[in-house]
Amino acid sequence: MSLAPVRRQPFLLSAGTVLVAAAVGAVLLWWGGGAVAEAPPGLPDPGPTTAWLLPASRLGMQISAVATVGLLLAAVALSPRDDGGRLSPIGYRRMRAAAGAASVWAVTSTVAVCYTLVDLFGLPAAQVLSLRAVLNFATTVSLGQSLALSGVLALTAAVVAATSLRPGGALTALLLALGGLVPPVFTGHAAGSGDHQLAVSGLLLHVLPVTLWAGGLLALAVTSRGTTADLARAVRRFSPLAVACLTAVGLSGLLSAAVRLPSAADLVGTRYGQVLLIKAAALVAIAAAGLAHRRRALPALVAGRRGPFLRVAVVETLLFAAAIGTSVALSRTPAPIGEETEDLATALLGFPMPPPLTIGNLATAWLPEPLIMAGALAAAGFYTAGVWRLRRRGDAWPVSRTAMWLVGCALIIVATSSGLARYGPLLFSIHMIQHLLLMMIAPILLALGGPITLALRALAPSTDPRWPGPREWLQVALHSRLSRVLTNPVVALVIYVASLYLMYFTGLYELALRSHAAHLAMVGHFLGAGYLFFWVVIGVDPAPRRIPHPLKLILVLISMVLHAFLGVTLMQSTTLIAENWWIALDRPWGAAPLEDQRTAGGIAWSFGELPTVVVLGALMRQWMKADEREARRRDRAADRAEAEGREDAELAAYNRMLAELADRDRHVRR
Known part of the structure; x- marks a missing residue:
């Protein structure tokens, strides 16, 4: 891909991103066994169409989500404003492009809902898919709910981005898009692991930064038709965010590997570990490309030369595409740790x-x-x-x-x-x-x-x-x-x-x-x-x-009164809160749940009031300081009035009020 077409036709870079992500994902799906593995004897098999269409829809979700978030981030923080504080022409173009990407995100989410349902039933799509079945899956099953909610948030972001002209609308759309990234995390590989709290939070700490990082770079690369001075300023703003995202992605990746892999040997001894190493290598290469941005591309932009930035941006964007394809393959690759836990x-x-x-x-x-x-x-x-x-x-x-x-x-x-x-x-x-x-x-x-x-x-x-x-x-x-x-x-x-x-x-x-x-x-x-x-x-x-x-x-x-009342209510209650949870948990030691609930009420009633005492002390102290400042202000005003040979305005108003009261009192006596 030469530099000139990228400058003239930004969609070529977008198409290349999709192709690289799809190619890498397909190869690693085959390598990791996520697409071609045969169903165990006696279990239903949805067939190869679902085995490939499901990860393809997930890939479409990820790429369109990255593009949506990146374009909206660029519209909010990496674009200049016009004289009236509205979006500039380049910010407006980024918002409209984000609306299109978010629409694709919503469509691919719908496809993912359908083929996830087919995959769960293990039957051909024609036997499973119906409007009633899909709606039921999307509204009652957590896996379907997460994919459907992601699509709904993406569609809402598309509508906001398509109808907004001001930075506030761009920020709203960005928050909606970031929210759309979250639901699938709670129903993926990480949610099924034994340490799901560590795994899920670690994955959130991975997904959000990597999407901001990749999306921001993609947005700058494909919408770089502004002046080199504006582009240099945008890249300079994006650089600290990229460094923070790199740090978060690296640390969360280590945490995810520690949770999902029983030992370090599984990094090279299992297909899951090998795909994980490929993804780590792609992220290291991206970090190296980012360093090249700081050392060579940014100084060139400041000097008015756009070429070095575009060349590095193309390489970095395609590396991100490879990392996204690897992530999709990783989500379908069997992990060394089983999904089933040992006890309730x-x-x-x-x-x-x-x-x-x-x-x-x-x-x-x-x-x-x-x-x-x-x-x-x-x-x-x-x-x-x-x-x-x-x-x-x-x-x-x-x-x-x-x-x-x-x-x-x-x-x-x-x-x-x-x-x-x-x-x-x-x-x-x-x-x-x-x-x-x-x-x-x-x-x-x-x-x-x-x-x-x-x-x-x-x-x-x-x-x-x-x-x-x-x-x-x-x-x-x-x-x-x-x-x-x-x-x-x-x-x-x-x-x-x-x-x-x-x-x-x-x-x-x-x-x-x-x-x-x-x-x-x-x-x-x-x-x-x-x-x-x-x-x-x-x-x-x-x-x-x-x-x-x-x-x-x-x-x-x-x-303070309402908090104390809550504590007293818990202490005196004979109804167990979250009763089904305590029955299912069946804790073998400690106080009975209702007795422990009353202890909790005592804590809320007694110890909960101690911070309020501190607040009252701080409030009284601030009140006295405010009165002292007001008194000093009045004294200074009176001193200035006396030095200038005039009567202080507040003192004059006070004297007039006293005189009016005295006159009113005399009229009443008469």
Whole structure:
């Protein structure tokens, strides 16, 4: 493929990407036995058509998903804006191309739903496929639901991308597309392994970064018809994201291999391990190509030469295509570890039944949650980098705020990856400790850490209004309509309190115990709801609306009462929450589930009020400081008025009010 056709006909690179991915996937499907393996005697076989069409539809999903996410990422962050803040012509073209790619994604998802159903039945497609059967599979079976949800999100992203002209619409479409990547992860190879929590979270940590990385590069390569100055700026912006994605992909790949392979010898001794090595080699080659981008292609772009960038981009994109084809083949290649678990407890928990609870086990029996751990470490790293940047330029930042932020991040890791995570699904009382850490203690510390203030001070403003940067995006988010709604004190209180009762008095708690996706959503909601509430009442960061301190005090007292009422309700309840889960789990040690539930209520009622006392203390301290600042402001205004020989405006208004009251009193006496 020569350089000139790539510049004139970007679709040639897209076609080459599809062909390379399909060729590599087909060869490795044959090599790994994912397409030609015969069904065991006595079991039905859907035939070779399904054996090839199913991975082909999965390949179409992956390639179109990569293109969709990459084009939307380029429209949001790698394209200039026009003078009115709308999408520029190149951003508009990327949005329309993303709409087309997302439509293909939706179609291939539909095909995948159909042929996954055929594969499960093991019969020819003509005997299985009907509208009723497909709809039933897509709405009632988890595997079908995940593929169907992915397609629905892709179709929604296509509609948004096709009808939006502003960056906000592009961001909405990007979030929808990223959401569409998630559902299939929870029903793939990783979800069936014994350590499915590690495997699924590790795969999420792999899929999302690699899609952003590959998609962003593809978007820059096939939509590079802007000026070389704009392209150089886009590549410079994309480079740090690519490095972060490379790091996440490498670490998550090692984790996935450790979970799926019993020993290092299986890397070379099994077909699954061999295909995994091929994928790792492709990623290493991509990293080398990325280094060439930084050393040769970017300086050439800055100098006004587009050729070196396009040549390296073509090579890197085709390597990504090979890696995608390898991933599809890997998803159909039998893994060394079987899909069936040994006992019911392992099937429910994702790990064997641990020994009885002790302090030592809580401290040592860690169950790492890679996704949340990576997020907490990244938050701590970015915060530390911001503090370091301020110190470098001679600005001060309170050590207490840094300490609170870092401790808050550490508590998130402890709550989700220590022995608390291993014993949380076994004991409601341990889950309640996790709940308090994630929804009260950690959010309090994070809100007092002032991350938004730090970001606004540490991030440099953009020098070109056509290219808003992270600081400008943060300011837009702070002043958006959504922020004003969420920071309404009533809304923040309802989200914070209502979620407690919905979690424990509906089926959501049992769903979070049975589904890792629901568990991750629960953790995210606990942290988000807690941070939002405490940002409103004691946060040191700027907020879209100012709330008087008396109202903040009322909010804290209401939340304290409702939280205590939840604890008392759990203590006195005679109905076992998530009863089916505890019966199926049949824990052989420890307190009975109902007794443990009452212990959890006692923890929520007693220890849950301690953080509220801290919040009240912080709020009163902020209130007194605000009064002191207001008093000093008034004194300075009065001093200036006296020095200028005039009466202070506020003092004059106060005197007029007193005079009016005196006149009114005299009229009443008469």
